[in-house]
Amino acid sequence: MIEVLNTPLFLTWEVTNRCNLRCKVCYNASTDMHPSEINESEASFIIDAIADCKPIFVNLTGGEPFLRPDIVKIAKRFIDKGTDPQLATNGSVYNEEMFLQMKSIGVKSIQVSFDGFEAAHDAIRGSGSFKRALKTLKFLIDNGFSAKVGTIVTRLNYLDIAEFTKYFYELGIKKLGVFRFVPTGRGRENQSLQLDADDLVWLQEKLEQLESRYGIAFFKCDHSLAVFLGKKKNAGGCELGLKCLCIKPNGDVLGCPFFPVVLGNVRETSLVKIWQDSPILKEIREDIRPERLLGKCVNCPNGIKEKCRGGCKALAYETTGSIRQPDPRCWR
Amino acid sequence: MYKRAEVKWREEGDGIFIFCPVRSEMFKLNATGRIVWAEIEKSLPDQIAKIISTEYNIDHETALKDVGICISDLVEKRLVMEV
Numbered sequence: 557m558i559e560v561l562n563t564p565l566f567l568t569w570e571v572t573n574r575c576n577l578r579c580k581v582c583y584n585a586s587t588d589m590h591p592s593e594i595n596e597s598e599a600s601f602i603i604d605a606i607a608d609c610k611p612i613f614v615n616l617t618g619g620e621p622f623l624r625p626d627i628v629k630i631a632k633r634f635i636d637k638g639t640d641p642q643l644a645t646n647g648s649v650y651n652e653e654m655f656l657q658m659k660s661i662g663v664k665s666i667q668v669s670f671d672g673f674e675a676a677h678d679a680i681r682g683s684g685s686f687k688r689a690l691k692t693l694k695f696l697i698d699n700g701f702s703a704k705v706g707t708i709v710t711r712l713n714y715l716d717i718a719e720f721t722k723y724f725y726e727l728g729i730k731k732l733g734v735f736r737f738v739p740t741g742r743g744r745e746n747q748s749l750q751l752d753a754d755d756l757v758w759l760q761e762k763l764e765q766l767e768s769r770y771g772i773a774f775f776k777c778d779h780s781l782a783v784f785l786g787k788k789k790n791a792g793g794c795e796l797g798l799k800c801l802c803i804k805p806n807g808d809v810l811g812c813p814f815f816p817v818v819l820g821n822v823r824e825t826s827l828v829k830i831w832q833d834s835p836i837l838k839e840i841r842e843d844i845r846p847e848r849l850l851g852k853c854v855n856c857p858n859g860i861k862e863k864c865r866g867g868c869k870a871l872a873y874e875t876t877g878s879i880r881q882p883d884p885r886c887w888r
Numbered sequence: 889m890y891k892r893a894e895v896k897w898r899e900e901g902d903g904i905f906i907f908c909p910v911r912s913e914m915f916k917l918n919a920t921g922r923i924v925w926a927e928i929e930k931s932l933p934d935q936i937a938k939i940i941s942t943e944y945n946i947d948h949e950t951a952l953k954d955v956g957i958c959i960s961d962l963v964e965k966r967l968v969m970e971v
């Protein structure tokens with residue numbers, strides 16, 4: 557049975573579409589501010605709407621959140637409301653004063669993106685971006701933040717994962733996020749960077765070895781792969797429609813940052829109402845039931861369709877136009 | 889026993905969702921697990937079992953066994969620390 561929660565547990569707010577980089581993989585294809593971006597005077601309203609959901613985890617991202625002049629105020633309002641937000645940054649907007657303000661208001665967690673070592677990272681994110689991100693990361697570590705590294709695994713970097721982990725472990729990183737590349741936005745023109753199913757399985761196993769060698773915590777945006785490998789008892793499949801919502805820079809609400817179907821706009825409808833009443837979400841929740849899955853999921857060769865639910869729905873939708881189809885990178 | 893500082897949770901229906909942001913892992917505890925979670929920092933396993941056996945009308949021995957399993961599970965998942 558699909559259990560529907562009263563409100564989502566995870567909220568992502570893309571606080572701006574503006575970005576100083578033009579990463580080749582960016583699912584948002586971020587460039588400039590959205591013409592109808594949630595402005596400073598509306599921000600408190602959005603924060604309150606998010607807090608009404610009583611989320612367990614709030615991620616402030618973008619675009620580049622540190623380009624938003626009121627980002628410290630936004631983070632502070634979350635903290636005042638009892639929610640401790642994480643910020644995700646490309647690390648190339650180096651602003652010590654802003655980082656220290658974040659520290660003083662009580663922000664603990666900042667994630668900096670590194671898509672491999674310098675050559676791979678700069679090939680994706682632009683020349684000089686690795687060095688800038690590293691300077692930011694070191695400053696955050698030295699100033700006592702719980703700094704994380706987030707990495708999108710692609711053909712350019714996955715074989716370096718052991719060295720990469722060791723390098724950041726030695727810098728003092730205890731948490732490394734490893735994200736599967738979802739080729740939407742600018743990523744659509746760079747699909748060849750995707751790993752295939754066998755590489756993903758190899759990677760997952762490698763990460764488990766690295767996790768026990770370094771005691772580093774990996775968090776992966778690939779719930780269904782963990783189910784497939786049967787390694788984690790608690791692993792569940794894709795969370796679309798079940799646990800998360802994402803607010804775009806203009807207030808549009810999506811089921812997940814990678815799933816491009818607009819459920820409503822938070823300027824007009826509360827997040828709680830969207831979560832509980834959106835006809836699209838209701839349809840999604842129907843379509844992810846194991847008996848509604850199509851293609852090879854019908855007779856899942858792994859016998860795990862109740863938990864896997866067909867893998868990443870955003871990828872299935874991107875490639876086939878239907879969330880009932882299997883993830884194109886299904887591991888068998 | 890202490891809940892790890894980074895762990896977040898939310899009650900939902902009879903149960904409780906516990907999230908470890910370090911590993912981005914989510915766990916769900918049932919109604920008795922919820923009592924264990926609420927009491928773990930202030931009561932001993934025996935006292936928690938007493939609450940559960942009264943609330944759910946089960947014998948103390950079974951409740952104590954369940955509490956023990958639940959606590960080891962929470963430790964193994966790195967949601968609580970034995971101090």
Ligand SMILES: C[S@@+](CC[C@H](N)C(=O)[O-])C[C@H]1O[C@@H](n2cnc3c(N)ncnc32)[C@H](O)[C@@H]1O
Pocket residue numbers: 575581582583584617618619620621644645646668669706707708735736737738739740743
């Ligand atoms: C869109 S970025 C915004 C925050 C910041 N500008 C940065 O680059 O970290 C948020 C997160 O999404 C990840 N991301 C971007 N495009 C992606 C894609 N196509 N597939 C998977 N993750 C992606 C980034 O690596 C980053 O961890």
Ligand code: SF4
Pocket residue numbers: 575576577578579581582583584585586618619620646681
């Ligand atoms: S991934 Fe981040 S840094 Fe790169 S273009 Fe997108 S928003 Fe900007």
Ligand code: SF4
Pocket residue numbers: 780784852853854855856857858859860861864865866867882883886887888
């Ligand atoms: S066949 Fe479908 S349900 Fe089975 S592992 Fe593949 S994607 Fe998951």
